Amino acid sequence: MNVAADRPGAALWRRLRRCCSVLLMLAIWEGAARSGLVSSFLLPAASDVLANLWRMVTEGQLLYHTFQSLMRASAGLGLALVLGIPLGLIRARSRLANSILDPILAFWFPVPKVGLIPIALLFFGLGHGSKIALVFVDALLPLVIATYQGALRIDNRLVWSARSMGDSEFKILSRVVLPGTLPQILTGFRLAVTVSLLVVFLAEMVASSSGLGHVMIYALRTLETKDVFSTLIAMSLLAFIADGLVLVLRRRLLVWSE
């Protein structure tokens, strides 16, 4: 098996074969729907779904809802970044802070925070506030934990040399510990981005009058199957692009490491 991979052209051939499996799936989907094997209500043909997605985009409605979702997700994510990174750094540098924060984080980390949707609704209402709060809570923990674990691994000699050169504690944190922790922070950030999109869509499905999650659940309730599929594709594309952007950012910021 391994010999074949060394032959010239084998890599190209393999890549072609891998594309085939996705094409095959699309063909089966299209064929099953077109031939009437599966009712087009339950499974609209792939081409119809794409055409429908294009229609939704050009009519402008989808862009508006996408914008709503993205705004909520990025607001919550931004708050989580602003609070989470300092919390993680402080936790790593101060034993007192760690002993206070550790049990709280250990408890909340595995808890499914979508269970908190009712609290968010009671406190912040049906609008943007409740979604931003939920995204914030969900994105905060991965960031704090990743920052903490990264900051623990900082070589103490770096901190000592900075201190011996007379740097203040704040300067040490911002100029030595923070850059050294960046790889782990970005790993946590990647998870936080994925989670925040998931949470914002779910929260919009449960209670909202705008956003992609609302579009999807509205399409389900009015039995517009094509819209359900088109929104699903829009959501997946957004998540895919967001993840790709984080990876690009990571490569940009971490040119110096490894």
Next chain:
Amino acid sequence: MKASAVQRHQRGACIAGIASLILFIGSWQIVTATEIVPDDVLPRFTDVAVTWWQLLISGELVRQTASSLSRQAAGFAAALVCGVSLGIVMARHRMVDDLVGPLTTVILPIPKAALIPLVMLWFGIGDAAKTIIVFLGTILPILVSTYHGAASVDHVYIWSARSMGDDERTLLWRVVFHAALPEIMSGIRMGLIISLIVLVGVEMLAGQGGLGWLVFFTLDSGAYRVTYAAMLTIAVIGFAYDRLFLMLSRRVLHWAEQNP
């Protein structure tokens, strides 16, 4: 007799945990008893605790928890079996990898919540739909981490096993599976967390019993004490799952250098 450093550390962590719990409950009780936060937004902790106890005695809480957990357990167990076996086979056979691998790359980034309406459309709102959504939400994290674990197994292990005359099945089970176990366990942890998220989500949307339904139904009818009691139950279940998982992973991975 002096306690060892490890014991002292553990005792310290335990005290800090209890202290922060008391602090949390205390501040909850204070802001509600002094009416800083109105009672219809956040009921008093003591009221919620009493409601929780009444729900427990009446059997309602046990019934809803059982129906949630049985859906979660069924979906998760199916995902575990399929994910791990498919992941190992993918890592060992290039044909399967070429067929399934690209599909996982396409499907993996889909936000799992987006599958809920689709599954409701196809399978309705009953137990089957909820079990399927848990299955779909958890199989990919398990599959992908199993694949990575199994694909990076040291070839020397495989060659030695083969040279000692192991057949393919023994090889897969005794060598590849065990060498991939640390990665599999971290996939399982991710899967467990996601399974609770999608389960609570689908129960809120589809109803028909379960803790997510209880939370949302009582929110609609204004019985906020029950809402909070049910939310606390969900939180405790999530926490208990994670503790159980950590205990299990210490058990099965005691030989590995680094636990997840």
